[in-house]
Amino acid sequence: MKLDFRTDMSTLHSLLLVILPFYTESLIFPRQDEGPLIAVLDFKATRMDIFDPSEGGNATVIEAINLKGGRGGGSTGIDFNYRGKMIFWTDLYTRDVYSLKADGGDQEQKVILEGGLGSPEGLAYDWIHNNLYVSDWELHKVFVINPATGARKTLLIDVHHVRDIEVDPRTGWLYWISGWEDTALLMKSTLDGQNQVVISSDIERPISLSLDYDEQKLYWTETYTVNLIKSISVNGEDLTIVHRPGRHYEFSPKGITVSRDYFYWIQALTFRVLGREKNNSREITRYRNLEKYGRWDIQKNIFMGILAIDPRKQAESPSLCGDNNGGCSHFCLPSLIQSIPPYNCACPDGMNLMDDNTTCSDEIQI
Template sequence: MTVLANQLKHAVGLTLNVKRRKVFWTDLRDERIDSVSMDNLTSVQTVLSDNEVRSPISLALDWVNDHLYWVDFSLGTVSVAYSNGSWPTTLKTMEGMSIRSVALHPEKGYMFLTAAKSRQWLIMRCSMDGNDCVDIVKENIKEPTTLAIDYSEHRLFWADAKLNMISSSDFDGSNQKIVLSVYNYLQHPFGIAICMNEVYWTDVRAHRVLKSNKWTGETTSRSSTNIYISPMEIQIDHPSTQPNMMNHCHDHPCQYMCIPLPVGGVGRYRCVCPDGYVEQGGCVKAPTTTTTTASTIATAVVGMSSGTKILIGVTVVGILVLLFFIACGALRWYQRRSLQLSMHFDNPVYRKTTTHGNEEDDHRVGIPRSGSQAHLISNEEFDDPERNEEVSVDVIVGNGRPQNTYRPLRQMSMEDTISQNSLGTSDIRNLVS
């Protein structure tokens, strides 16, 4: 087991670039997205800072075009930038909706989102530029946490924390199948990933990483890693998770960023302008907003001496600038405080509430309360003797001391089940603090 990064404050989202051996994660408290090379663990870099992100809760990588996508929970936006953080672009703002996770299919030009609308969770499929969104899964779904794509079988997988279920469907939401729905194995699934014939997931209540056959749910097994604090997202470091795909943006004429689009549209890609720019036959800087303050000041000082005009003008401008920075600071403080107060951690899924008290909403987000670590669980933990292949697993977890052994998952006894169901509020808070 290798620790990729530690002393993280509120790490939630996780993705990686398999070929470049680079891991990306979000930090909600510091309001940023960081990265590190798996070959040089001292190379931690901030990809996007609090100037570009507020509450980045989910990540996905378009490895074909080197684009990093993220969901901002507070802003209700889906955004994209190059993986080095350059040219951040807001693709979509979801009015009246809460977005939880994002997954991408670069060759087909699809972007999948889990979102809540009018207290009803659903899965949406959009173009990768954020347009043409359709609801594809609305039935047999209660609280989808994260998404994963099976690129070889063209299937979408998701974990449902409320139904304690892992399901899959075609990309249009049809042909839904339940992979696994046994409480002994699914006490509270959160992160999910697909690798070849298996589905891997994290369980925030069992504090484990588990796997089973993606079609039958059989041969369910787990890492014996006792993480102690609930594991969050999971990514598989294996070539099959990011296969070679056709690049529809190859030799594109775009000035800044080319986004692949689905078949059947006007074209197979779209050129987009980064934030602060507008499309006018190309990307040009957006005009700045002007006010009537200057003309008002000029009118007020007419008839005074030139020296008095300059003195008053400079004084007024200085006061306005000072007030502007004070207002920005107050707004920033209020937004950060509102975000912290809106998160109420009362169970393993860390409910999000609409008040400062105990009133609970069905919109929940997974946010660890304390420092987190990005663990790379060593190959020995998930060796498959039948295929003789090594699979590495990257998981964001809380503070803990994983052990390097692996064994089949045993059936839980009635006493175990009762014990898990009887976890009180104080017990859960001890687990995540």
Template sequence: MPMQCHESIGQCWCMYPNGQEIPGTRTGPGSTPTCEDFVPVGPTTRPDVRPPPPGANLLFAQNGKIDNIPLDGSNMKKEETKTMLHLPDKVVIAVAYDCMDKMVYWTDITQPSISRASVQGGQPTAIITKDLGSPEGIAIDHLSRNMYWTDSVSDRIEVSTLDGQHRRVLFDTDLVNPRAIITDPVNGRLYWSDWNRDSPKIEMSNMDGTDRTVLVNDGIELPNGLSFDPHTRQLCWADAGIRKVECINPYTWVRRKVVEGLQYPFSIVTYGRNLYYTDWRRQAVVSVDHVAGKEVDEFLPQKRSRLYGVTTSYPQCPQAERNYCSSNNGGCSHLCLPRPGGFTCRCPDARDDTCIERDRNI
């Protein structure tokens, strides 16, 4: 059996003839597996995805893999943590979950791309591979079947359908280092952070790109991660500069501090009464009770390294959710982009004479 090594992480592993990694053969720094002694049993292929257990799970990125931690309520079942998806030689930055098709999406900056795979098992598929500089944030609108992403090299925010088709630049002005992005599909709102060191900010707009507004531009330095809880209408962010987690209600603009004294938070997600964030310096997933405003738990991976994006997967989409694009694509030929009280049919940037743009109020 052939062997593959990765110098930057100091690990080697055996490979199947089809180029897939053989589970259980990866070794630590300074040692190599004896691949010649490995005799495969049964098929020589394996699923690239190990399905997470039923229920809610935290999904987080570390090196060339995405791991899952099962959740029992708001408690992390740390002893049951497993690698869900192996992605050797990749640096996964952002992860997002589509509750409709049970797919995980991620961005990779080694050969810049956006990919996806079913969490039920299957082959990862790259859906966007061209004209990307450094895709660092990704968000899914599971109702309209669209995805949004940030690119901190081209300084753009883009949107496409979930298969990567009908790609359109939503914003390409007044952006310096756009990082995190999050959707509120029910209300047709979009939020993103820009950690421009001279003028950091958190912005919002409608999901069709209208009504762009600066939501926060004071008392922040490096707003790395964003999370939105539709039940409490709390938009929360993790700031690696002032080392705080704060939240704001974008409808009332009431802002509050949740916890401070963090080390270097990167990504954040809300689930129930807890916030979970990844921390580069602690190399951990940290759980915070955002009601009590205190840290309650942490998960330290066995192999320590920087942790990147974190999100949640759950067995069913939240109930009673709809938007104006969730039925028949709103009647749009290409992109259906919701906004409060209506939606907009938009065309991709690539010319398509069959596309018709229109606004629709409900």
């Protein structure tokens, strides 16, 4: 049930955004008993807009934060850490990964990975083992990052044009979409990059991927000329076209996020944010108040990444690495849950795993 104070705060924020010539510099995460907020990355403005989807088509931007990144835009991939009250995002112009501490007061933004990336489009956070996964379309690689130290390990190589990724640390799987037309695939592996499995090859022009944690389904968008949103169970069953455009402004879906009974997506050609119930509904909500600069003014307003900040998406669960990071000096990456131990220690690029299988060193063992 919607609480009155949220409505009052939304109204207050909306009025302030109209009256004041600048954006708020704070972000308040929803409580455990509240519904999700939707964050949208404005690629051109390098800004994050937050709105409450329960307000329907009249929803307004209740929080807007200017982000670090490239001049003239670049923000694209986005995920969050609910327990740590943080947002992560990537920037295609600077080719860096950033974080924002969101505690409702003064925010703290910083670079957590600088350099060494080509086109970091996808981002997914393992909230149980504190690992951040980044997919790089240009380098055809997937990296895992320690968001606290910035340490980086190349996890997967030769993943042709990998577009987007998702993780489920409760089940131990990493999911990704890659390729284009004849080479396009939806795949998964364990969180250490092992045990790779093709989920579906019935995919043509994939752009964005989102995991429905409740129903254990994957949703993805396929852009022009396919213009579809599809879903499939994580084990490869029940492939479904969940949305087919019926109006001209629904063409070319781009970013997508799923939360509870709804999915939300961005239209690449008209730069609109839309939402729809997952099941048994064709009614589409268009969030018009996010379209600040008019339909055709794409020099100022290009939506790219979209994220449901939903407490239910990051439920607490025991770490497979235990309380001591599995004894690993650097990365502890979950593997098959039934294996002993159910994880592998791994090292940042440029370091080597010693004979004890837990310690990383610059030394080269003979």
